[in-house]
Amino acid sequence: MYNGGKIIAGMLxxxxxxxxxxxxxxxxxxxxxxxxxxxxVIQQLAEKKCVESRDFMRAEHMQLLNDWRDSVxxxxxxxxxxxxxxxxxxxxxxxxxxxxxxKKEFCDKCHNYMAVKPYCFSCHIEPxxxxx
Amino acid sequence: MSMDRRRFLKIAGVSTVLGLxxxxxxxxxxxxxxxxxxxxxxxxxxxxxxxxWGFAIDVNKLGSPADxxxxxxxxxxxxxxxxxxxxxxxxxxxxxxxxxxxFPGTEHEYMNHEFKEKNFLLLCNHCAQPACVRVCPxxxxxxxxxxxxxxxxxxxxxxxxxxxxxxxxARSFNYRDPxxxxxxxxxxxxxxxxxxxxxMIGVVExxxxxxxxxxxxxxxxxxxxxxxxxxxxxxxxxxxEVRKIINSKYxxxxxxxxxxQPSIYYVIGGSEHA
Numbered sequence: 566m567y568n569g570g571k572i573i574a575g576m577l578x579x580x581x582x583x584x585x586x587x588x589x590x591x592x593x594x595x596x597x598x599x600x601x602x603x604x605x606v607i608q609q610l611a612e613k614k615c616v617e618s619r620d621f622m623r624a625e626h627m628q629l630l631n632d633w634r635d636s637v638x639x640x641x642x643x644x645x646x647x648x649x650x651x652x653x654x655x656x657x658x659x660x661x662x663x664x665x666x667x668k669k670e671f672c673d674k675c676h677n678y679m680a681v682k683p684y685c686f687s688c689h690i691e692p693x694x695x696x697x
Numbered sequence: 698m699s700m701d702r703r704r705f706l707k708i709a710g711v712s713t714v715l716g717l718x719x720x721x722x723x724x725x726x727x728x729x730x731x732x733x734x735x736x737x738x739x740x741x742x743x744x745x746x747x748x749x750w751g752f753a754i755d756v757n758k759l760g761s762p763a764d765x766x767x768x769x770x771x772x773x774x775x776x777x778x779x780x781x782x783x784x785x786x787x788x789x790x791x792x793x794x795x796x797x798x799x800f801p802g803t804e805h806e807y808m809n810h811e812f813k814e815k816n817f818l819l820l821c822n823h824c825a826q827p828a829c830v831r832v833c834p835x836x837x838x839x840x841x842x843x844x845x846x847x848x849x850x851x852x853x854x855x856x857x858x859x860x861x862x863x864x865x866x867a868r869s870f871n872y873r874d875p876x877x878x879x880x881x882x883x884x885x886x887x888x889x890x891x892x893x894x895x896x897m898i899g900v901v902e903x904x905x906x907x908x909x910x911x912x913x914x915x916x917x918x919x920x921x922x923x924x925x926x927x928x929x930x931x932x933x934x935x936x937x938e939v940r941k942i943i944n945s946k947y948x949x950x951x952x953x954x955x956x957x958q959p960s961i962y963y964v965i966g967g968s969e970h971a
Contacts, residue, residue, distance in 0.1 A: 638849045642738035643912055659892055688850060688894040
């Protein structure tokens with residue numbers, strides 16, 4: 566092999582650089598985000614339940630919010646009846662954020678972890694953060 | 698096992714069809730498992746309904762600038778409309794304008810002086826044939842069944858075609874961040890209405906006929922604040938108050954010659970003059 570030493574040295578340097586992020590983060594377990602649900606409004610609820618089940622909301626809240634948005638703005642349908650027959654007024658600002666008044670501890674926790682940036686609150690007014 | 702061409706194609710065809718069908722059935726099943734299949738959305742039963750909403754604005758009952766300002770403030774406060782002083786950047790949903798700017802082409806030199814000097818309350822005309830809706834490339838602005846020309850801020854890409862199309866200047870572009878501050882450090886939105894969103898920089902906004910108030914059974918804010926000068930109702934309903942006014946008094950509309958069929962009627966003469 567011509568220039569074998571240089572090639573192997575170069576490959577080693579490349580490998581070292583390429584795998585650097587893996588070594589660097591080795592052993593540093595990234596803490597799983599734990600969104601907080603302990604807002605005053607939620608604590609006063611008799612039955613601590615969102616508009617749908619926890620699993621559904623975890624997996625599908627973005628789709629639900631999109632559907633809600635189109636439902637209100639485009640079809641003027643403002644009452645959501647969930648699978649248990651309970652009715653909710655469709656509104657991010659007035660219904661969702663009334664209970665989840667802790668945007669930083671609730672929305673942002675996971676969104677920052679996942680590096681997603683929904684632009685809901687560039688127009689919708691976020692609740693005043695509750696420090697309690 | 699040998700296979701002739703014909704038999705191979707048959708088997709391939711049948712298995713393709715079965716495969717596709719199977720995939721769609723599986724898809725359907727898994728979607729159904731996830732979706733809130735029994736969840737439904739319905740309009741609020743308290744909401745007001747009509748075939749075609751419209752306004753009758755009695756210009757004689759809106760005498761002083763204070764009267765106009767009351768309506769403008771009511772609207773702009775509720776909807777978080779920023780007050781930006783630079784006229785090139787200003788955002789307005791409802792505003793006032795002189796006669797010759799409101800009804801161009803109809804002014805003349807011998808006109809009643811009082812009328813010529815008077816200001817008229819202008820807002821989106823919620824036209825029956827809206828030019829803005831025709832040009833919107835994303836259907837961000839659209840005509841609802843009840844006549845409201847709606848603006849879906851989620852879809853607006855800020856191309857401003859609608860502003861070019863609207864003959865009434867009813868649309869404003871957010872050149873500035875509406876949540877920003879002016880040169881003196883004062884926020885453009887003095888007091889936020891926490892129950893209604895703001896807009897963001899780069900979208901077009903306009904009067905939405907208080908769709909959020911109609912939906913829960915309230916009159917538009919300007920009509921409520923006008924002390925009876927602005928009457929709101931169903932233009933298609935011959936027994937509505939707004940139709941009775943239009944039938945009995947002399948009314949004009951802005952630029953009717955353009956054929957957009959505005960839904961806002963300005964009551965010029967009282968019945969005593971007509």
